[in-house]
Amino acid sequence: xxxxxxxxxxxxxxxxxxxxxxxxxxxxxxxxxxxxxxxxxxxxxxxxxxxxxxxxxxxxxxxxxxxxxxxxxxxxxxxxxxxxxxxxxxxxxxxxxxxxxxxxxxxxxxxxxxxxxxxxxxxxxxxxxxxxxxxxxxxxxxxxxxxxxxxxxxxxxxxxxxxxxxxxxxxxxxxxxxxxxxxxxxxxxxxxxxxxxxxxxxxxxxxxxxxxxxxxxxxxxxxxxxxxxxxxxxxxxxxxxxxxxxxxxxxxxxxxxxxxxxxxxxxxxxxxxxxxxxxxxxxxxxxxxxxxxxxxxxxxxxxxxxxxxxxxxxxxxxxxxxxxxxxxxxxxxxxxxxxxxxxxxxxxxxxxxxxxxxxxxxxxxxxxxxxxxxxxxxxxxxxxxxxxxxxxxxxxxxxxxxxxxxxxxxxxxxxxxxxxxxxxxxxxxxxxxxxxxxxxxxxxxxxxxxxxxxxxxxxxxxxxxxxxxxxxxxxxxxxxx
Amino acid sequence: xxxxxxxxxxxxxxxxxxxxxxxxxxxxxxxxxxxxxxxxxxxxxxxxxxxxxxxxxxxxxxxxxxxxxxxxxxxxxxxxxxxxxxxxxxxxxxxxxxxxxxxxxxxxxxxxxxxxxxxxxxxxxxxxxxxxxxxxxxxxxxxxxxxxxxxxxxxxxxxxxxxxxxxxxxxxxxxxxxxxxxxxxxxxxxxxxxxxxxxxxxxxxxxxxxxxxxxxxxxxxxxxxxxxxxxxxxxxxxxxxxxxxxxxxxxxxxxxxxxxxxxxxxxxxxxxxxxxxxxxxxxxxxxxxxxxxxxxxxxxxxxxxxxxxxxxxxxxxxxxxxxxxxxxxxxxxxxxxxxxxxxxxxxxxxxxxxxxxxxxxxxxxxxxxxxxxxxxxxxxxxxxxxxxxxxxxxxxxxxxxxxxxxxxxxxxxxxxxxxxxxxxxxxxxxxxxxxxxxxxxxxxxxxxxxxxxxxxxxxxxxxxxxxxxxxxxxxxxxxxx
Numbered sequence: 031x032x033x034x035x036x037x038x039x040x041x042x043x044x045x046x047x048x049x050x051x052x053x054x055x056x057x058x059x060x061x062x063x064x065x066x067x068x069x070x071x072x073x074x075x076x077x078x079x080x081x082x083x084x085x086x087x088x089x090x091x092x093x094x095x096x097x098x099x100x101x102x103x104x105x106x107x108x109x110x111x112x113x114x115x116x117x118x119x120x121x122x123x124x125x126x127x128x129x130x131x132x133x134x135x136x137x138x139x140x141x142x143x144x145x146x147x148x149x150x151x152x153x154x155x156x157x158x159x160x161x162x163x164x165x166x167x168x169x170x171x172x173x174x175x176x177x178x179x180x181x182x183x184x185x186x187x188x189x190x191x192x193x194x195x196x197x198x199x200x201x202x203x204x205x206x207x208x209x210x211x212x213x214x215x216x217x218x219x220x221x222x223x224x225x226x227x228x229x230x231x232x233x234x235x236x237x238x239x240x241x242x243x244x245x246x247x248x249x250x251x252x253x254x255x256x257x258x259x260x261x262x263x264x265x266x267x268x269x270x271x272x273x274x275x276x277x278x279x280x281x282x283x284x285x286x287x288x289x290x291x292x293x294x295x296x297x298x299x300x301x302x303x304x305x306x307x308x309x310x311x312x313x314x315x316x317x318x319x320x321x322x323x324x325x326x327x328x329x330x331x332x333x334x335x336x337x338x339x340x341x342x343x344x345x346x347x348x349x350x351x352x353x354x355x356x357x358x359x360x361x362x363x364x365x366x367x368x369x370x371x372x373x374x375x376x377x378x379x380x381x382x383x384x385x386x387x388x389x390x391x392x393x394x395x396x397x398x399x400x401x402x403x404x405x406x407x408x409x410x411x412x413x414x415x416x417x418x419x420x421x422x423x424x425x426x427x428x429x430x431x432x433x434x435x436x437x438x439x440x441x442x443x444x445x446x447x448x449x450x451x452x453x454x455x456x457x458x459x460x461x462x463x464x465x466x467x468x469x470x471x472x473x474x475x476x477x478x479x480x481x482x483x484x485x486x487x488x489x490x491x492x493x494x495x496x497x498x499x500x501x502x503x504x505x506x507x508x509x510x511x
Numbered sequence: 512x513x514x515x516x517x518x519x520x521x522x523x524x525x526x527x528x529x530x531x532x533x534x535x536x537x538x539x540x541x542x543x544x545x546x547x548x549x550x551x552x553x554x555x556x557x558x559x560x561x562x563x564x565x566x567x568x569x570x571x572x573x574x575x576x577x578x579x580x581x582x583x584x585x586x587x588x589x590x591x592x593x594x595x596x597x598x599x600x601x602x603x604x605x606x607x608x609x610x611x612x613x614x615x616x617x618x619x620x621x622x623x624x625x626x627x628x629x630x631x632x633x634x635x636x637x638x639x640x641x642x643x644x645x646x647x648x649x650x651x652x653x654x655x656x657x658x659x660x661x662x663x664x665x666x667x668x669x670x671x672x673x674x675x676x677x678x679x680x681x682x683x684x685x686x687x688x689x690x691x692x693x694x695x696x697x698x699x700x701x702x703x704x705x706x707x708x709x710x711x712x713x714x715x716x717x718x719x720x721x722x723x724x725x726x727x728x729x730x731x732x733x734x735x736x737x738x739x740x741x742x743x744x745x746x747x748x749x750x751x752x753x754x755x756x757x758x759x760x761x762x763x764x765x766x767x768x769x770x771x772x773x774x775x776x777x778x779x780x781x782x783x784x785x786x787x788x789x790x791x792x793x794x795x796x797x798x799x800x801x802x803x804x805x806x807x808x809x810x811x812x813x814x815x816x817x818x819x820x821x822x823x824x825x826x827x828x829x830x831x832x833x834x835x836x837x838x839x840x841x842x843x844x845x846x847x848x849x850x851x852x853x854x855x856x857x858x859x860x861x862x863x864x865x866x867x868x869x870x871x872x873x874x875x876x877x878x879x880x881x882x883x884x885x886x887x888x889x890x891x892x893x894x895x896x897x898x899x900x901x902x903x904x905x906x907x908x909x910x911x912x913x914x915x916x917x918x919x920x921x922x923x924x925x926x927x928x929x930x931x932x933x934x935x936x937x938x939x940x941x942x943x944x945x946x947x948x949x950x951x952x953x954x955x956x957x958x959x960x961x962x963x964x965x966x967x968x969x970x971x972x973x974x975x976x977x978x979x980x981x982x983x984x985x986x987x988x989x990x991x992x
Contacts, residue, residue, distance in 0.1 A: 036899075036900075036901055185908065185912060186911065186912060186915055189912065189915035189916040189919055190916070190919055192912060192913065192915075192916030192917075192919075193913060193916035193917040193919060193920040194916070194919050194920045194923060196920075197920040197924065211905075211909075211972070214905065215902060215905055215972070215976045216975075216976060216977075219977070355901065355904065356901075356905075358901065398909070398912065398913060398916065399909065401908075401912050401916075402905070402908035402909040402910070402911060402912030402913065403904065403905060403908045403909070404908070405907075405908045405911050405912055406898075406903075406904035406905065406907045406908025406909075406911070407904060407908070409890065409893060409898070409907065409908075409911075410898035410899065410904060412890060412893055412894070412898070413893070413894075413898045413899075417887075417890070417891035417893070417894045418517075418891065418894075419517075420517055420836065420837075420839065421696060422887075423836065423884065423887035423888060423891060424692075424695070424696055424837075424883070424884060424887065426886075426887045426890065427666065427883035427884045427885070427886045427887025427888070427890075428692075428879070428880065428883040428884070428887075429883070430667065430883060430886050430887070430890075431666060431667060431670065431673060431879065431882050431883030431886055432673065432674060432879060432883065434667055434670035434673075434915075435670040435671070435672075435673035435674035435675070435879065435882075436673075436674040438670055438671055438673075438674060438675050439674040439675045439678040442675060443678065491692070491696070494697075495696045495697060496697075496700070
C-alpha cells in the first residue's frame with residue numbers, strides 16, 4: 031500500500047518532542063469522553079451510590095489501566111498506533127451481572143468483584159483465541175463488503191451520543207462542532223497547527239468560553255454549560271491503583287458466559303479497528319499474525335483490567351482512530367506518549383478531576399465530528415468493491431440496515447428463552463435452564479451490538495452467495511484493507 | 512450511462528402482458544405496507560376512533576390517489592418508473608395540526624379538512640417550485656458526496672420499522688427474509704421466475720403458512736401471525752373516492768407553514784429517489800428539466816391528495832425503487848400497470864381489505880430486505896468519489912452521522928422557541944410569536960428527517976470546503992448519478 035501523501039507523520043515517524051507530547055495529549059483528550067462515560071454509566075448498577083470517592087478512584091483506575099494496556103499493545107501487541115480503553119460492549123453483560131438475584135442487595139465491593147471474575151475468565155479465553163492463531167485463520171472469510179458496514183456501524187451506532195449530548199446546550203455543542211470543522215477543514219492549509227490540533231484547539235476554546243460564562247454567572251450550577259471546579263478542592267492528589275484493590279475476584283458460571291458475548295463483540299469491533307487504523311496510519315493492511323497478536327494482547331489488557339478492577343475490560347478505541355483521520359498523524363510514538371500521560375493522569379487524581387469539568391455539550395460536539403469520521407473510513411473500503419453488482423449491493427445494504435435495525439429490536443425486547451420455554455413447554459430441567467439462559471445472554475448481547483450483527487450477516491452472505499473474487503474486491507491482497 | 516447488462520427490462524421495455532400485470536402487482540404489494548401504515552398511524556390523531564368504516568375508506572382513498580398520481584408522474588411528469596404514494600414526511604406536521612388548540616375537541620371531519628387545507632396550499636407552492644425550474648437550477652450544487660448519504664439514509668432511517676416489525680413474530684418475519692434472500696440471491700440464476708418475483712413469492716408463501724397455522728388454531732386471534740379475515744365479510748364491495756368527500760378544506764396559516772417543512776423534506780427525498788430510480792432502471796441521470804417536471808408533478812399529486820382527502824400528500828416511493836433493484840425490472844409500463852391496479856383495488860373495497868390480512872411480521876420481513884437495498888443504492892454513488900481524500904471522508908461521514916443523530920435529538924426534544932423566548936425575555940408580540948412558532952415547526956420537522964439533515968449539511972460543506980471537481984466526483988456529467 032503506497033503511503034498516503036496527505037499523512038503528516040506515518041506509523042514509524044517520530045515527531046519532535048513537544049509535538050509528540052501535545053499530540054499524545056490530544057489522544058488523551060479524545061479517549062477521555064468514553065473512558066469517563068463507562069464508570070459514570072456503571073456507577074448506579076455497581077451500587078456506588080453517593081460514594082464519590084469510590085467513583086473518582088474507579089475513573090482514575092480506568093485511565094491508569096488504559097495507559098498500561100496501550101503501551102503493551104503498541105510495543106508488544108499489534109504495534110499499531112491504537113489506543114486501548116474501556117469497552118461499551120461489556121456494558122450489557124456487566125449490568126446483567128449486577129442485577130443477578132444473589133447480588134441485588136450486595137454492596138459495591140461485592141458486585142465489582144463478581145464483574146472482575148467474569149472479566150478475568152473471559153480474558154483468558156481471549157488470550158487463547160488470539161495467540162493460538164484462531165482469529166487469523168478465520169480472517170480469509172472477511173472481505174471489504176464485510177469490513178465496510180462493520181466499521182461504518184462502529185461510528186454510526188453511536189448516534190445516540192452525538193447530537194443528543196451536544197444538544198444539552200447547542201450553543202456550546204455547536205461551537206465545538208463549528209470550530210473542529212473550521213480548523214480541520216477550512217483552515218487546514220493555512221497552518222500546520224490547525225491541521226494537527228483541531229480537536230484540542232476547539233475543545234480548549236469552547237471550554238474556556240464555558241468557564242468564562244460560568245464566572246460571569248450566565249451558566250449557573252445545574253446549567254449544562256456550567257464548569258464545576260469544586261471537585262478539584264475535594265479530590266486527593268495521588269491515587270495509584272493496585273491489584274485486587276476492591277477485594278478478591280469471584281467467579282460464577284453465568285457471569286462468565288454472559289461476559290463472553292461481550293468479548294465476541296469486542297473482538298469483531300477490534301479487527302475492524304485494526305483495518306481502519308492501519309489504513310489511516312499508512313501501515314500495511316493487518317495480516318493474520320498482526321491480528322492474532324492484537325487480539326491476544328487485548329486479552330492480556332482485559333486480564334490486567336480484571337485484576338486491578340476497572341469493572342470493565344479494554345478494547346481498541348475507535349475515537350482515537352477518528353483523531354488520526356482528522357489530524358493525519360499516525361505515529362506510534364505519539365500514541366505511546368498519550369499512554370504515559372494516561373498512566374500519569376490516572377494516578378494524579380487532581381489532574382483527572384480537572385478534565386471532568388469539561389461540560390457535556392462540548393464532549394458531544396467532539397463526538398459528532400469524530401464518530402462520523404469512523405463511519406466514512408469504513409465506507410472508504412467500498413472503493414475496491416464492484417458497486418454495480420446486485421449481489422454486493424444486497425449484502426452490503428442488508429447487513430448495514432440490520433446492523434441498525436436489529437439492536438432496535440433487542441433494546442425493546444429482552445430475550446428470555448427460559449420464560450418462553452416455561453410458558454410453552456413447562457419448567458425446564460436445571461441444565462436446560464442454564465443452557466437457555468446462556469443462549470439468551472449471548473444472543474441478546476450480540477443482537478444489541480449493531481456491528482456484530484452486520485459482521486455476522488455480511489460474512490455469511492458474502493461467503494455463500496455466488497460471486498467472483500474480482501466482484502467481491504478480493505482479487506488482490508492489497509484489496510483487503 | 513451504459514445500460515446495466517444485469518437489467519432484465521429497461522425503462523422503455525414492455526414485457527409480455529401477463530408479466531406486466533404480475534410485475535405491476537408486485538409493485539402494488541411493495542407499496543402496500545407504507546400506504547396502509549400511514550392512515551393506521553394517523554387514525555388516532557385524526558380522531559377516527561372506532562369508526563372502522565371511515566378508516567377503510569381512508570385506506571382505499573390512499574390507494575386510489577396513489578394510482579392516479581403514479582399514472583400522471585410516469586406519463587407526464589419525470590417519466591421515471593417511480594411509484595407515487597403517501598409520505599411519512601408529512602406525519603409530524605399532520606399530527607401537530609390535529610393537536611392544535613382549536614381542534615382538540617373536534618371530530619374526524621373537522622380535523623381532516625384542516626389537514627387537507629394545509630396540503631393543498633403546500634401543493635400549490637410545490638407546483639411553482641417545480642415548474643418554475645427553481646429546483647433544477649439548484650441542482651448543480653448537488654454532487655455524489657451529497658447524494659450518497661441522502662439516499663442511504665432514506666433506507667437506513669427506517670431502521671425502526673425493520674427488525675422490530677419483523678420481530679413481532681420472528682418465525683414469520685425470518686421466514687419472509689430467508690425466502691426473499693433465497694429467491695433473489697441464491698436461486699436467481701436457476702429461474703427467471705425467482706429473479707423477477709422474489710418478493711411476491713416470499714410473501715405469498717409466508718402468508719399461506721400463516722393462514723394455515725391460523726386455520727389449525729396455532730395462531731389464535733391476537734397472535735401477531737393471525738390472519739384475520741373477518742374484515743372481508745363486513746367490508747362493502749365498492750367505494751370510489753370523490754373530491755371533498757369529508758367536506759370543504761379549511762386553510763389556517765400555522766397549519767400551512769408547518770406543512771411546508773414537510774414539503775421541503777419530501778422534495779429533497781424525491782430528488783434522491785429520482786437518481787436512484789434512474790440508475791437502477793437504466794435511464795440517464797435525471798437532468799434539471801426531468802427533476803423540475805418530477806417535483807412539479809408531485810405538487811399536482813399532492814393537490815389531488817388534498818382535494819380528494821387522504822389526510823396526507825404523495826411523494827416518490829423508495830420501497831418500489833428497492834423492488835426494481837431486487838427484480839432488475841425497470842420498465843415504466845410495469846409501474847403503470849401497478850398504478851391501474853392501485854386505482855382498481857382502491858375502489859374495490861373488499862380487495863383492499865384482503866391485503867390488510869397480511870400479518871405484520873411478514874410486512875416487516877419485506878422491509879428488512881428492501882430498506883437495506885435502498886441504502887446500498889445510495890452508497891453505490893461513492894464509486895465515483897475519491898475516498899482517500901480527507902475532505903470527502905469528513906463531509907460524507909459527518910453528514911451521515913448527523914443524519915442519524917440529529918433526529919434522535921429532535922425526537923426527544925420538541926423545539927419550542929415561543930416558550931424559550933417567553934422564559935428568557937418575556938411574552939413575545941403576536942407577530943413575533945407567529946414567526947417563532949413557524950421557525951420551530953420548520954426546524955423541528957427538518958430536524959426529525961434524517962435525510963434532510965444529511966442533505967443540507969453535505970450540500971453546504973461540499974460547496975464550501977476547498978476541493979477539486981475530480982476529487983468531488985463532479986468531473987464528468989456521467990459522474991453525477
